[in-house]
Amino acid sequence: MSESRAVGLRERKRARTSSAIHNAAVHLVLERGFDAATIDAISERADVSTRTFFNYFPSKEDAVLGIDEAAISGELDKPREAPDDLFLAVFDLLYALFEAGGGKHDDPDLTREVIQRHPQLMTRQMLRVAEVEGRLSEIVAEWMAGDPRFAADSEAERLDEARIVIGICMATVRVSMKKWASERNAGAADADGSVDPRKTYERSITTLRTVLERLS
Amino acid sequence: MSESRAVGLRERKRARTSSAIHNAAVHLVLERGFDAATIDAISERADVSTRTFFNYFPSKEDAVLGIDEAAISGELDKPREAPDDLFLAVFDLLYALFEAGGGKHDDPDLTREVIQRHPQLMTRQMLRVAEVEGRLSEIVAEWMAGDPRFAADSEAERLDEARIVIGICMATVRVSMKKWASERNAGAADADGSVDPRKTYERSITTLRTVLERLS
DNA sequence: TGTAAAGTTGCAATCCATGCAATAATCGCT
DNA sequence: AGCGATTATTGCATGGATTGCAACTTTACA
Numbered sequence: 255m256s257e258s259r260a261v262g263l264r265e266r267k268r269a270r271t272s273s274a275i276h277n278a279a280v281h282l283v284l285e286r287g288f289d290a291a292t293i294d295a296i297s298e299r300a301d302v303s304t305r306t307f308f309n310y311f312p313s314k315e316d317a318v319l320g321i322d323e324a325a326i327s328g329e330l331d332k333p334r335e336a337p338d339d340l341f342l343a344v345f346d347l348l349y350a351l352f353e354a355g356g357g358k359h360d361d362p363d364l365t366r367e368v369i370q371r372h373p374q375l376m377t378r379q380m381l382r383v384a385e386v387e388g389r390l391s392e393i394v395a396e397w398m399a400g401d402p403r404f405a406a407d408s409e410a411e412r413l414d415e416a417r418i419v420i421g422i423c424m425a426t427v428r429v430s431m432k433k434w435a436s437e438r439n440a441g442a443a444d445a446d447g448s449v450d451p452r453k454t455y456e457r458s459i460t461t462l463r464t465v466l467e468r469l470s
Numbered sequence: 471m472s473e474s475r476a477v478g479l480r481e482r483k484r485a486r487t488s489s490a491i492h493n494a495a496v497h498l499v500l501e502r503g504f505d506a507a508t509i510d511a512i513s514e515r516a517d518v519s520t521r522t523f524f525n526y527f528p529s530k531e532d533a534v535l536g537i538d539e540a541a542i543s544g545e546l547d548k549p550r551e552a553p554d555d556l557f558l559a560v561f562d563l564l565y566a567l568f569e570a571g572g573g574k575h576d577d578p579d580l581t582r583e584v585i586q587r588h589p590q591l592m593t594r595q596m597l598r599v600a601e602v603e604g605r606l607s608e609i610v611a612e613w614m615a616g617d618p619r620f621a622a623d624s625e626a627e628r629l630d631e632a633r634i635v636i637g638i639c640m641a642t643v644r645v646s647m648k649k650w651a652s653e654r655n656a657g658a659a660d661a662d663g664s665v666d667p668r669k670t671y672e673r674s675i676t677t678l679r680t681v682l683e684r685l686s
Numbered sequence: 687t688g689t690a691a692a693g694t695t696g697c698a699a700t701c702c703a704t705g706c707a708a709t710a711a712t713c714g715c716t
Numbered sequence: 717a718g719c720g721a722t723t724a725t726t727g728c729a730t731g732g733a734t735t736g737c738a739a740c741t742t743t744a745c746a
Contacts, residue, residue: 263742263743263744264692264693264742264743264744267693267742267743268692271693292733293732294732302695303696304696304733305694305696305697305735306694308734309695313734340685341685377597403685414645414674414677415681417641417648418641418674418678418681419681419685421638421640421641421642422637422638422641424637424641425633425634425636425637425638425640425641429630429637433630458634461631462634463686464631465631465634465635468619469556469682470679470682470683470686479711479713480711480712480723480724508702509702509703510701518725518726520727521725521726521727521728522725524703524704525724528703529702
């Protein structure tokens with residue numbers, strides 16, 4: 255009664271349960287491997303029934319990644335204005351999507367770790383983006399419409415071009431994540447024992463620009 | 471006795487069975503949809519046991535696509551020489567992989583049709599390529615080594631760059647396939663009622679070059 | 687406090703996938 | 717043609733993933 259908070263008990267409980275399942279999934283998969291970590295075991299550790307597991311996540315992959323569809327939709331619906339640097343903007347958009355879709359973990363680094371160890375999870379990540387490609391390409395095409403280099407194109411052309419740009423950025427992100435993982439394994443770590451994903455990420459963008467310069 | 475053919479009965483039979491399963495899968499999925507076409511039903515139509523189905527394909531997706539791992543490996547092992555045009559060469563390589571991996575259908579157009587209608591199949595296609603990415607990027611990096619624009623790079627740098635080039639080409643191929651599908655639905659067909667996939671494909675390469683020119 | 691809405695759970699059913707062992711077909715060689 | 721070795725097919729059993737349904741519990745809110 256003292257505070258009239260916007261979120262009720264129901265909503266908080268839901269968030270806690272979701273988080274519990276996600277964390278149980280991450281830890282169990284790291285402990286036993288992806289296949290050996292059954293949904294039964296994950297549910298048990300999260301203290302919910304197997305049935306409830308599926309009320310929160312449609313699959314084991316999604317649980318491990320902690321995918322939050324609502325957050326992804328929300329991120330896509332944010333108003334945006336045309337950026338200066340198209341590539342950078344697309345990268346940021348992708349990054350935001352990744353964060354929004356699975357950004358409330360107990361330990362984000364642990365989630366990265368599990369993704370690194372189980373490539374199928376990175377695949378699932380890419381798939382997530384593919385699922386919203388239509389929406390994504392509209393945003394990017396919109397940006398292009400205000401760019402003098404693309405302004406003369408038809409809308410359909412811009413959509414095609416947007417899709418290609420997104421594909422290019424996704425490919426770069428993928429390479430970046432793999433690189434980050436391997437550097438991490440190789441022990442090229444900072445003082446705190448972890449490699450900064452952001453640095454790897456930025457280096458990959460540089461590589462992309464190099465390639466584009468040389469090939470165009 | 472008359473001819474000493476290299477392939478024995480066993481091998482021919484295997485090819486026929488594989489083909490039978492693949493075709494049954496394609497037709498059933500087109501008739502009933504992906505989920506409703508159970509492996510039981512596919513196996514029955516192909517006249518093999520369910521167990522045998524899994525002796526040929528590890529999953530329904532693979533059966534529908536008619537994926538032939540041996541052919542893919544073979545394609546990758548072919549000797550190649552450095553090309554003039556890097557992009558074109560990578561596109562051809564990807565194209566060859568797709569063909570090799572599922573190129574012996576009764577009706578290739580039908581296979582394209584089923585891929586178009588069920589996006590999860592295109593995803594699986596992309597995954598296939600991702601699985602051999604290591605091998606692929608070695609080939610492309612090798613090409614780059616002979617290219618003056620990349621000759622000065624270290625081997626590791628070239629591998630990264632190769633991965634990005636491959637990603638770019640894959641993205642373009644994907645866009646191309648989607649475009650082909652939608653044009654097909656829109657009825658923009660040739661006299662024989664089908665759209666030439668090659669044409670769409672080449673148009674997408676043109677789009678890619680346009681984008682690269684403008685963005686670099 | 688009482689009714690509506692939302693969440694949880696158990697249960698049953700279906701499908702996908704894999705290992706194993708028995709049986710059958712093909713191969714390669716004599 | 718005949719025979720042991722190899723490979724293929726199949727049935728069976730098992731286990732995990734996933735979904736619908738209905739009963740029951742909790743939370744929301746007037």
